[in-house]
Amino acid sequence: MDKNKRKAYIINTISIISLYLVFFILIQTKVMNKYFMGIAIMTCIMIIMAMSLNIVAGFLGEMALGHAGFMAIGAYSSAYFSIALMDTGFPLPNIIVLILAMLVGGIVTGIMGFLIGTPTLRLRGDYLGIVTIGFSEIIRIFFINFEPTGGAAGLKGITKLVNFNNVYWITIVIIILIFTFGRSKQGRAIISIREDEIASEAAGIPTTRYKVLAFTVSSFFAGIGGALYAHYQAFVEPSKFGFMFSIEMFVIVVLGGLGSLTGSIVAAIVLTVLPEMLRGFAEYRLLVYSLALIVMMIFRPQGMLGRSEFSLTKFIESLILRKDIKNSIDGGETR
């Protein structure tokens, strides 16, 4: 392991732990009440959702407008599983149940993503976008009509397993996993398809297989996000996973910058916290939000970070050496 890499790992580990400690102290001293904690948990879930969507929308460069449908599958399957597991009365610690439920949600959604992706990824651009909207709406209508999971009334009786402590660490793990995936052989193959599909096919990359892989991995993580959502709200209903929710996630990804995972993280934080901050204005809230969206896109169409990643190591270096701060936003580097 070379020296720079080790330094980056140490800095990132320290910053992750210190961020956690800050939250820990805020929670212990009751500065952060239940309301803020709820926002923080939702932010973590949205970070996972945005990053997973970024695999398809950013890395692969395809328009996927049905992410809420995958989240719904994850939420329902994991909740159904955890309820069944709790009913058996088998004494398992909560965290184990949560992890098992997440895995079930992720795997079921991943399989669905594979099944949906295989035929639909032949389509391009807007057509693919429409088909993904179609699938996500079909999933929603299915859950409205599916009685075993409560139908339109929603699934009740889920044990609340998610709290800030575990969701923080789960989010960190998923961030690391998605970053690693992005830089793996598979991730780079997927990015090459975005850059030029014909050229990458000519270079011997089986494009269809990698497209389906991107779609499957993306839906796997979306399923995990859905599982966390279900076990945080302790209640899931189909109306939550409508078309507008998919759009909301897509907006986060584009606003952060397509293909920039750190951008997704920042945008997820901003766009989850901002509407809550504007709650004082109540009815003007969404008006301001939509105006901000339009203005942002007109003046910075490539999103906050474009395609580059924010690197904490470089940021600190530039602070110490008083170099141009802009250097800290650079392509290809992890935080």
Add this chain to the structure above:
Amino acid sequence: MDLFLQQLINGLNVGSIYALIAIGYTMVYGIIKLINFAHGEIMMFGAYFAFIFATSFGMPVWAVILVPMIIMALAGVAVEFIAYRPLRDAPRLSALITAIGVSLFLQNLALLIFKADPKVMPKLFPETIINLGGVEISSTTLVTIGLSLFFMVLLDLYIRKTKQGRAVRAVSEDKDAAILMGINVDRTISLTFAMGSALGALGGILYSVAYVQVFPTMGVMPGLKAFIAAVLGGIGIIPGAMLGGFIIGMVETMTKAYLSTTWADAIVYIILILVLLFKPTGILGKNTREKV
């Protein structure tokens, strides 16, 4: 058999409204390759204006329909000028997000001005039931189908026969070549938005008359379905949008009548997915070969 004919008429009724809205989507897409998500909201505002003119001003019926169409045509041009024109050379997804932003903005503006509770749309046309050999058709249905067909034919003639119409076709075929031929592209795009928005407003008025309601989020579902209709017919192709609209309306009505009300939307999506899987460019779309 009578029930079937009845449902056929209902399908035509809903389908003609979808077709009107779908034309707006397909024209805008054809010319600047943008899914104009704000189109559903243009439709909603058109319905609100008609509601205001009919209830508060007591205007005659033709004015209640025509004035909102003109206002929304101007609004469509304004939306394009303010929100989409600065992004014409930006990545397409950024323009898409802007369209979503405009859609949300207009929706919340309506929510602020008109409040969330649905208003009852007055009957614009004198209600009589016409009996055609056992099939009962209300005059509203007839007027809806007639008006939609009239404006669709008008648009088709305009696009095919006039100079401006030819300019619209030229720009959607090849923008750069159109510039070289001395076509004012900016003005042509504005014209497209004006026509699409006017038809969208008409669709909104007819929709609100058919469902007797106006409310701020009324544009979302018919907007989405009309867009699906446009894709189904082959996006960018005006006759395709009309065909797609009628197909979606018919399928929806028939499933509601014979199969299930709750699954009707799902079946619409399933048909869309199946059509696109076998013919990725839509029913009337041409396959383009990919070049290296």
